[in-house]
Each structure stands twice: as structure tokens, then as C-alpha cells.
Amino acid sequence: MLALRNLATKxxxxxxxxxxxxxxxxxxxxxxxxxxxxxxxxxxxxxxxTPPLTINSPKALGxxxxxxxxxxxxxxxxxxxxxx
Amino acid sequence: xxxYALFLGCLIPARLPHIEAISxxxxxxxxVKTKDIVDASCCPDPVVMKSLDFHSWLAIAARNLSLxxxxxxxxxxxxxxxxxxxxxxxxxxxxxxxxKGEVNKFLSEINRSFTGKINVKHVVEIIRxxxxxxxxxxxxxxxxxxxxxxxxxxxLVRPSNIIHVDDPNAPTIQDEIVSWVGAEPVNYALKMxxxxxxxxxxxxxxxxxxxxxxxxxxxETEANCIVTSCPFCFMQFDKEQKExxxxxxxSYTFPVFYITELLGLALGFSxxxxxxxxxxxxxxxx
Numbered sequence: 401m402l403a404l405r406n407l408a409t410k411x412x413x414x415x416x417x418x419x420x421x422x423x424x425x426x427x428x429x430x431x432x433x434x435x436x437x438x439x440x441x442x443x444x445x446x447x448x449x450t451p452p453l454t455i456n457s458p459k460a461l462g463x464x465x466x467x468x469x470x471x472x473x474x475x476x477x478x479x480x481x482x483x484x
Numbered sequence: 485x486x487x488y489a490l491f492l493g494c495l496i497p498a499r500l501p502h503i504e505a506i507s508x509x510x511x512x513x514x515x516v517k518t519k520d521i522v523d524a525s526c527c528p529d530p531v532v533m534k535s536l537d538f539h540s541w542l543a544i545a546a547r548n549l550s551l552x553x554x555x556x557x558x559x560x561x562x563x564x565x566x567x568x569x570x571x572x573x574x575x576x577x578x579x580x581x582x583x584k585g586e587v588n589k590f591l592s593e594i595n596r597s598f599t600g601k602i603n604v605k606h607v608v609e610i611i612r613x614x615x616x617x618x619x620x621x622x623x624x625x626x627x628x629x630x631x632x633x634x635x636x637x638x639x640l641v642r643p644s645n646i647i648h649v650d651d652p653n654a655p656t657i658q659d660e661i662v663s664w665v666g667a668e669p670v671n672y673a674l675k676m677x678x679x680x681x682x683x684x685x686x687x688x689x690x691x692x693x694x695x696x697x698x699x700x701x702x703x704e705t706e707a708n709c710i711v712t713s714c715p716f717c718f719m720q721f722d723k724e725q726k727e728x729x730x731x732x733x734x735s736y737t738f739p740v741f742y743i744t745e746l747l748g749l750a751l752g753f754s755x756x757x758x759x760x761x762x763x764x765x766x767x768x769x770x
Contacts, residue, residue: 405535414536417685421532425544429525431532432498442497445505445759451497452522460523463594464544470590471540 409473422468422476429454429464488560488605489552490518491570494526495715496562500742502759503715507562507607507744513622513751514614518560521552527569530639531682534569542583543590545573546598550591559604562744564714567606568639568647574604575646606640608657608713608743609649619664624752626666632741633670633707634658635698635721637714638678661743662711665750674701679712681720695720696728699736709767713743723764739767 408414421431430453439449454460468474496504508518525544526533533541549570552559561567577584578600588597611619636655644652653676659669680694702710710721718740725736740763741749748758760767 402534402538406538409536415686418532418536421529421685422536425526425528425533430494430498431526431529432494434498438498438501441762442501445501447497447501447505451492452520452524453492453497454523454525457523460525463523463547463596464525466594467543467547467590468540470593471537471543473537473540476536 406472409476412475414473414476419476422473426465426468426477429461485515485517487517487519487557488610489521489555489557489602491521491524491527491548491552491559491561491563491566493561493563493566493715495565495719500715500719502762503562503718503742503744506748506753506758507742509753509757510744510747510751511560511607511610514611514618514747516560516610516614519555519557521548521555521559524548524551527563527566530565530568530572532685539586539590541569542573542576543587545569546577546587546591547594547596549574549577549602550596550598553599553602558602560607560610561604562607562713562715564606564637564639565716567604568642570604571647572643574600574602606649606713608640608661611661611743611747612657616660616664619661619747623665623750625750627746627750628666629708630662630667630746631670631706631708632662632667632711632746633672633702633705633709633738634662634675635679635710635712635714635717636675637712637717638682640713658711658713658743662746665746667746670705670707672701672705672707674698677701679717679720681716684720692724692728692731695724696732696734699725699728699738700734702738703736707738709739709741711741711743711746715742718742721765725765737765739763739765741767
């Protein structure tokens with residue numbers, strides 16, 4: 401089943417919401433990016449507004465992006481890359 | 485004092501940071517220290533990413549595991565999705581030399597490697613290992629009014645050939661913890677039913693139908709709250725009860741607790757410290 405899904409993705413068939421998850425992961429390193437409200441809430445809770453995650457590290461994001469470009473669904477990135 | 489590398493994932497730090505805050509406080513009070521996994525990314529998601537591209541999923545998971553290996557500590561995760569991804573990736577890479585070779589070739593491009601020297605633990609395992617006696621001794625506010633229906637969720641116990649936290653068909657680990665804080669565990673027929681959140685993106689109607697089936701079953705019991713150890717299930721129950729009530733013309737208002745919130749209350753943290761004011765479904769009734 402997994403192989404079939406991966407094959408379908410290679411052929412361009414994947415539900416749009418799943419492609420959006422892929423795009424978010426490529427652009428931020430996370431499925432749920434931080435928002436202004438996130439940072440405000442974290443500050444109020446005594447947590448760091450910028451925890452040491454990929455979303456706060458250009459170097460780390462570069463590593464994740466490099467791995468995603470080497471994968472079998474890298475063609476999903478083309479449109480988002482072109483838009484940027 | 486035992487120390488773990490805390491894998492935050494995506495949902496908790498970005499949408500439910502009160503769970504991050506109270507979990508760290510509760511663990512500290514129970515003698516468990518946590519440290520950052522610097523530069524960790526999404527685990528990635530055990531459903532979406534794997535469906536799109538297994539090799540990208542595995543390579544990114546391996547990168548996260550390699551970052552944790554640098555801390556020389558086992559991973560502690562608060563999210564069942566992260567737990568499933570990291571446990572499965574760790575297992576595959578430890579037991580399949582060919583796959584490990586392929587992934588390390590990917591990782592070498594970013595000057596990293598997977599060695600396989602750490603394990604992955606879910607927070608409920610850590611709490612269970614701390615034990616009944618220690619936790620009961622620390623309880624300052626027994627939660628005697630709570631009749632708690634435990635929702636294990638899908639990823640805490642599956643894939644069962646790799647994850648051995650509990651019986652995959654009849655897990656009791658959360659019920660045990662519920663009883664240690666003075667609350668009463670409530671059993672119900674549809675305990676193992678998925679909360680529905682995993683299909684929300686592709687089929688929102690089926691998502692709500694599944695949730696309604698579960699909530700309707702809970703309403704037939706004595707339960708006055710829901711307890712889970714998965715942030716996705718937490719969010720589904722906490723936020724979507726209102727939508728289920730509206731769509732089906734019924735009324736569901738179960739307060740929902742993430743497992744460390746329940747412990748936090750019992751250990752004496754205030755409702756504000758636990759973050760109950762940030763819940764969508766009010767908790768004050770219980």
C-alpha cells in the first residue's frame with residue numbers, strides 16, 4: 401500500500417492537503433509553523449519564543465531541504481520553488 | 485537523576501505550548517531532566533510524509549535521530565505521532581543494514597550519520613517507569629472527582645511489531661496513571677477507535693463522524709472527562725467537540741486532559757500553570 405502511494409506521488413497523484421504539508425515542511429522544517437500568537441503564548445508561559453528547532457535555524461532548514469530534494473517526491477517542490 | 489533528549493515535534497511547540505511547559509515541570513518534579521535536541525525538525529509525520537515518499541520520511545527521521553545521538557541520551561517524546569515515526573525509523577535503521585547504508589549516504593551529504601546507539605521513549609512510558617509508589621507519594625491534590633475515559637490513540641501502540649509500550653489491543657498504561665492520581669479510570673467499548681484526526685485533511689466529514697461515534701459511546705458511560713497522551717488526539721477532542729455537537733445536533737462537552745496536565749494538577753500545580761485556561765472545551769465543570 402505504501403509503495404503504491406509513493407508511486408502515485410511520483411506520477412503526480414497526491415491529495416492537495418498532503419502536498420501542502422510537504423511544502424510547509426520544505427519551507428519551515430515543520431508541519432505547524434510558528435505564528436505571532438505562538439510566540440506570544442510561549443513568552444507568557446515562560447518558554448523561549450525561539451526554541452532551538454529547525455524553524456529557527458537557517459542551517460538546519462538547509463539540511464532538511466537538501467534531504468527532501470534527494471527524495472522521490474522532490475518534484476512536488478518545483479512549483480513552490482518557482483513561486484519564490 | 486535520569487536525563488532525556490526532549491523531542492518537541494511540531495504541534496506542541498507551535499499550537500499547544502502549555503503542554504510543553506507543564507510536561508517539563510511535571511517531569512522535573514518527578515526527577516526527570518530534559519535537554520534540547522538542537523536543530524530538530526518535524527519528525528516527520530508518520531502518515532502524510534511516509535505516504536508521499538518513504539525515503540524522504542526516513543532520511544529526515546534519521547537526521548533527527550542523529551541529532552539526538554549527539555546528546556548521548558535516549559529520546560523522550562510528548563507526541564504519539566513523533567513516537568511512532570522515530571521508533572519505527574530507529575528500528576528499521578538498526579535492523580536493516582542495506583537501508584541504514586542508503587540513509588547514511590543521504591546523511592553524509594549534510595555531514596551527519598545514524599549510528600543506532602539510542603532508544604525512543606514516550607512520556608507515558610517514562611511516567612509508568614517512575615512507578616505507582618513514587619507518584620502516589622507526590623500527589624498533593626487527589627483527583628477524586630474525575631471519572632476519566634482514557635483514549636490511547638493509534639500511534640502509542642502501533643506498529644505493534646516494533647512498539648511494545650503496552651498491549652496493542654487493550655492498553656491500560658494511561659488507566660494505571662489515572663488511578664495513581666486518585667481519579668477513576670472508565671472503560672468503554674470504543675476505547676480503541678481512532679479519534680479521526682488522521683483523516684481530517686482528506687475527508688473532514690468522515691473525521692467528524694468517527695469522533696461523534698466515539699463521543700456518543702463515552703456519553704453512555706460514567707466518564708466526565710477524557711485523558712490522552714497524544715497532542716493530535718487532544719486537539720481533536722478539545723476543539724472539535726463543538727463542531728460535532730453543531731453538525732449532529734447533539735451536545736458534547738467533555739473536558740480533555742493531556743496526561744501531564746492531569747499529573748500537573750494532582751502534583752499541586754495551579755490550573756493556570758497547567759494551562760487549563762487555554763483549552764477550548766472548558767474544564768471548570770469537573
